Amino acid sequence: MFSKILIANRGEIACRVIRSCRRLGIRTVAVYSEADAGAQHVRQADEAYCIGGPQPQESYLRGDTIIEVAKRSGAQAIHPGYGFLSENADFADAVEAAGIVFIGPKAASMRKMGSKAGAKELMQAAGVPVVPGYTGSDQSPAVLAREAARIGFPLMIKAAHGGGGKGMRIVRVLDEFMPALESCQREAKSAFGRDRVLLERFVSHPRHIEIQVFGDAHGNVIHLNERECSAQRRYQKVLEESPSTFLTPELRSAMGAAAVQAARAIDYVNAGTVEFIVAPDGGFFFMEINTRLQVEHPVTELVTGLDLVELQLRVAAGEALPLVQEQVRQDGHAIEVRLYAEDPEAGFLPGSGKLERLQLPTPSQHIRIDSGVVEGDTVTIFYDPMIAKLIVWDRDRPTALARLREALVECEISGPKSNIEFLERLIRHPAVVDATIDTGYLDRHLDEFMPTATVDRDLLLAAATARLLAQEQAARERAAHSTDPHSPWAIADGWRLGHAGKRHLAFLHRGARLELIAHGSDGHYRIEHDDVHTDIAGARLAGGELSARIDARGRRFQVDQDERRVAVHDGNRRLRLEPIAVYLREGVAAAGIGNRVTAPMPGRIVLVKVHVGTAVAEGQELLVMEAMKMELSLKAPRAGTISELRASVGDFVEADAALVLLED
CATH class of the missing domain: 3.30.700.30 (Glycoprotein, Type 4 Pilin)
Structure with a gap:
């Protein structure tokens, strides 16, 4: 086993890895950006090194600098966490070339899964069920439009080198295809550096069920059963649980066997997740393999009793898996939700700011908190705004849901806005309580989950x-x-x-x-x-x-x-x-006159669709900006003519900066 490892990540997952390492007697080395100098993962690690500026490109994506820190600190291995460099095959190769162990799959396995198109073809050849579609290299708009018509609608456009819901669009009629394609390619280029897409038949009212797999260097591959992640908003998971109430023992066995088959097809070693889309009739289709630990891995840990980070470390150190398939247990029911600094009533706009109040439930046998912040810390504009993961476990699903309801009552966040009220309505909604929710339900019925303006x-x-x-x-x-x-x-x-x-x-x-x-x-x-x-x-x-x-x-x-x-x-x-003071009266915001479009938060301008002198209608899209890993459409507050443009493509703008001025 290793005596010292470096964690090439930040926040909650870095703190999570540190906990397992501390229990195993392994010393930890943290890396941090200038924005994270006072962060919890820096405070909890045995050593910590600054690697650059606040932007990820200046710090957490600098693989060469991270490897240099690992050498200097004497770390024998690097754990990439999730996000950032975790699925970067070039980084994995560079780590191994430096004589350091990469705690994850081999670069060759990553490359086979790095392209959704290539992965789909490989799985189809291995006998794993896949959704009909187009994965070809010819990416000309004419060919893509022709293939879309051949596959039929509804259709999904997906970034071939993406994940996390980025670069995904549903198209229901041919006339909507080209605008959706252009938007998808633009977002994919920005997020992943490549704009290749693939097309798939969109399965109506599907479930999203994923299988946790684990392989070692001795040829052993097992699965650790499923997690259901069907509660999603814009392809982002908002509730994950295990086991799935939808799966029969026969379907669970079939999907587990298919997941192991998929992992063997790419000689998979370490932790990975095989994601499936499941039709209402039980037909399941391969989506992708996430070649890393997943954000929702705690629900698997709570029902299996396994520490997946410990398994990652042991497998990376050359040990064989300590159990075989028949020894994998499934005990009780676990559910996870994520507390975010975001404003659901403003389109889930990510937030930032000091956590003036952060009250979370006391951890126990039934409640687990995974967090990278404490009260007084700041949620920055540069990274994912997740505050904490709240995971509950109990003997069955109804009791686990009751635990979750009580745990959320104990949560209180002030400073940046949060999604607590949204989560409380989510877990009380009949579609969640009755386990009938599909991946598109939230987007179709979002108003049912939103807090009401009426005061009780x-x-x-x-x-x-x-x-x-x-x-x-x-x-x-x-x-x-x-x-x-x-x-x-x-x-x-x-x-x-x-x-x-x-x-x-x-x-x-x-x-x-x-x-x-x-x-x-x-x-x-x-x-x-x-x-x-x-x-x-x-x-x-x-x-x-x-x-x-x-x-x-x-x-x-x-x-x-x-x-x-x-x-x-x-x-x-x-x-x-x-x-508020009784004598204070409400004021009128300067922006209320509707003659300007301002940045709702700090971000980068990726598209400008107007110029000075353009006549625009109310609600017309003027600019697109990228902030906190998402694209935001900025629209005209009223009809008028553009009198001034204060931003260009590529500009980084501050929150509340005036970007467009209108005149009558």
Whole structure:
């Protein structure tokens, strides 16, 4: 076994690898960019070295620099994590050439899977089921259009050298094919450096089920059963689980055998994932092999009891797999969701900023947290905005879902916006609860999963009550430290001449102002909102839990608050409010006049579709920018004429920068 390894990655996966290494007595070397100098993986590793600037091209994608650090530090092997250089065959070759072990498959296996087109042809030759399509080298638009017509619609265009949902488009009619092709090629070129595509028949209402495989250098290949990843938005997985309720024992066995056959076809060694698309009738088709550890690997670990990182290390060190297929167990049910800094209500726009509050459940036998940040850390604009992976395990799926619901109640994030409310609605939706969701369901019914603008009255009253109790407690503490703690002016009951106990409260909710008037103190209040009066009795706030009687009906809420926010949860719904001064009135944003298009976040301009003097219609696409691994379409807020362009293709722009100005 190795005594020291280097981890060529950052964030959550780097911290994950460090944990297994520490348990095995292996010292770890971290690399970091200038933006990650204070990151958790840097703090947790035994050694850490700066390798460049904040952009990935300046740091985490500099394979030569990483190898030099490995040599200098005495690392015997390099673990690539996922993303960045993890599936880069040239990097794997360079690592081996430097006399260092690459903890992953051989470069030759990667190259066979590096092209989706080549992989599909190879799998077809090996007898693994594949979806009908076109994988040819002739990429002329005329040939691609002709092949699209031959295959039929609906059709999927996929980047041949891609992954993670990048460079994928669904086309339903021939007239939509060329614009979708151009967009796909542009995104593929930007993300992967190559714009080759392949075409596939689109399987309607499919499941996405993947099989974890493992091979060693002694000729052994096994599978560790399946993970279902059918809950997806724009091909990005949002919930993963094992086992799949869709698979019968016979189908599980057939898919496992096909996955092992696929791995053997490319002489696969180490951890990999064979991904299948599964039709409603149970027919399954090869999609791709991810030649690395997957983000969702923890669900496999929880149901098999195996540490996949440890297996990776042992196989890379030349050891044989410690178990055979018949010894792979499947115990209970595990589910994973990912907490992201993103705004679902703004099209899941990635966010950034300091994590002013990060509360996550306490890890236990049933709850696992994989994260690369802690409270006070910053989610930067340069990398994936994932905050944490929340994984739960229990004896069966209904109980695991209940565990997940309770775990999400305990999550609270402030600073950048997050997807917590979206995830809470997701795991309560009938399509998820009944396990009937397919890969396109979220995109077809996204509105069913989005938080509503309507404010639940009980949650609002709970937030107001929590705020009143907190004000009273603060007043008592100030009085206790004053020169006259028994002064009547120190009593926190809100009494004033002419209106005994009257207090005004004001909050912001998604930009809307909410005002309430409260009478009373010490947990007994009469609260007025929208001309409706409600009696609150027996309110007590302790340990983040509020109990109270609302119009004589007992209720219990989880509360997390400070001077800048109040978050309440009743076990099913969440409400976040921003306390504001009563005298503050809403302002009018300068951008509200609609004469400019601004960058929603930092990014790079990849396409400019207008020029000065162009007359545009409301909603017309003006520019396309790339930010946080996704393309964003910037559209005209109103009809008008372009009076000024302040960005060109290739420019890096800051958030809120004015890119286009309009005139009537």
